[in-house]
Each structure stands twice: as structure tokens, then as C-alpha cells.
Amino acid sequence: LGAASGWTLYPPYSSFPAAPSISTDFIIFSLHLAGASSILSSINFVSTVFFLPISNKLSFFQYPLFIVAQLTVSFLLIISLPVLAAAITMLLFDRNFSTSFFSNFLGGDALLYQHLFWFFGHPEVYVLILPAFAIISHVISFIINRNTPFSYPGLSVAIVAIGVLGCIVWAHHMFTSGMDLDTRFYFASATLIIAVPTGIKIFSWIFTFISDVYIYNPLFLWTIGF
Numbered sequence: 001l002g003a004a005s006g007w008t009l010y011p012p013y014s015s016f017p018a019a020p021s022i023s024t025d026f027i028i029f030s031l032h033l034a035g036a037s038s039i040l041s042s043i044n045f046v047s048t049v050f051f052l053p054i055s056n057k058l059s060f061f062q063y064p065l066f067i068v069a070q071l072t073v074s075f076l077l078i079i080s081l082p083v084l085a086a087a088i089t090m091l092l093f094d095r096n097f098s099t100s101f102f103s104n105f106l107g108g109d110a111l112l113y114q115h116l117f118w119f120f121g122h123p124e125v126y127v128l129i130l131p132a133f134a135i136i137s138h139v140i141s142f143i144i145n146r147n148t149p150f151s152y153p154g155l156s157v158a159i160v161a162i163g164v165l166g167c168i169v170w171a172h173h174m175f176t177s178g179m180d181l182d183t184r185f186y187f188a189s190a191t192l193i194i195a196v197p198t199g200i201k202i203f204s205w206i207f208t209f210i211s212d213v214y215i216y217n218p219l220f221l222w223t224i225g226f
Contacts, residue, residue, distance in 0.1 A: 069134035087116035158197035
């Protein structure tokens with residue numbers, strides 16, 4: 001009948017009594033395969049960039065922004081995917097080997113899965129967004145016929161800062177799970193801090209636009225829409 005446990009696979013919805021179908025086990029196994037492939041490809045990308053002969057001649061602030069973004073998301077995947085792998089492995093053991101990592105009735109904690117899942121789940125958002133930010137920066141430079149956008153080093157640092165901050169704000173996905181006020185205050189504050197490097201990027205894009213002549217074409221309108 002399918003997994004029927006939601007895309008987050010929260011226990012107890014994904015535990016054996018609620019989802020006895022083998023489909024859930026296959027979904028967990030497929031996530032292992034996808035995670036392993038992502039980790040290996042991230043290691044491959046990082047190694048490729050750092051061991052290129054030209055890398056010895058460039059400083060960090062001379063890398064193209066898209067390369068900076070890809071390096072950042074590669075490190076995010078290398079850090080966060082093993083945590084997801086541990087979470088779904090424990091879930092697989094709960095389902096098939098009578099362990100109780102996520103069973104509140106047997107001494108486990110269902111919230112542990114949520115913390116482990118969202119420690120991966122929130123950086124994954126930036127894995128998708130950061131390369132797009134970098135591409136937009138390059139597109140804006142192309143539109144106004146410049147080699148680099150305004151404040152190129154600032155854009156590089158902002159990309160890395162967004163990636164780092166994205167690793168310490170995961171629990172804002174769990175505000176309705178019963179956390180105490182101090183914990184919610186910390187995660188809310190840390191989430192708000194991400195607006196600083198994001199604002200730097202937006203300011204740099206706008207200032208790049210207004211600092212030179214540009215033409216209204218579909219590429220310009222698409223960039224403004226972004």
C-alpha cells in the first residue's frame with residue numbers, strides 16, 4: 001500500500017505498528033543510497049577544486065562565486081548527511097530489530113529523530129538555494145557587462161556565512177514540539193541573523209544594477225523577479 005508515513009518519516013508514523021509495509025524499509029534504503037552518492041560526489045567536488053593546479057594561484061576571494069557556492073554546499077552535505085544516515089538507520093533498526101531509539105513507551109525519544117532529521121533538512125535548503133544565489137550574481141554581472149558584481153569578496157563571505165549559520169538553526173522547524181522558551185528564543189534569534197548575509201547579497205545585487213547602464217530585456221526582468 002506504500003509507505004504512508006509522510007515525507008519526513010516521523011516516528012511513530014513510520015514505526016512498524018503504524019507503517020508495517022515493506023515499502024517504508026525500501027524508502028529508507030533508497031535514502032541511504034542517495035545520501036552515499038551525495039557524500040561521494042561532494043568529496044569528489046571538493047577534491048577537484050582544491051587540487052587543481054590553478055587553485056594554488058588563487059585566493060579564496062578570487063574563486064568564481066559559483067565555485068564558492070558549490071564548495072559550501074559540498075561541505076554542508078558532507079557534514080549533514082551522516083547525521084541523516086544515523087537517524088534513518090536507527091529507524092530501520094526500530095522497525096526490524098526490536099530496538100527502541102524513537103519509542104517513548106520503551107525508553108526512547110521520538111523528538112530525537114526530529115532533531116537529527118532537521119539537522120540535515122535545513123542545510124539541505126541552502127544546498128538548493130546557494131548555487132542559485134551565485135548564478136544570479138554572475139547573471140547580473142553579465143547584464144551590465146562587468147567582470148564581477150559590486151563587493152565581490154562580501155558576496156563570497158556571505159555565501160559561506162549563510163552555509164555556516166544554516167547548520168545551527170534546524171530546530172525552528174520544531175517550534176510546536178514542546179521546546180522551552182529559551183531554546184525557541186535561541187533558534188529564532190539565530191535564524192534572524194541569517195538575514196544579515198542575505199541582506200548583503202541583495203544590497204550588492206541592487207548596487208551593481210544602479211552603478212552602470214543596463215537594458216530592459218527578459219534576462220533583466222527574470223533577475224528582478226528572482
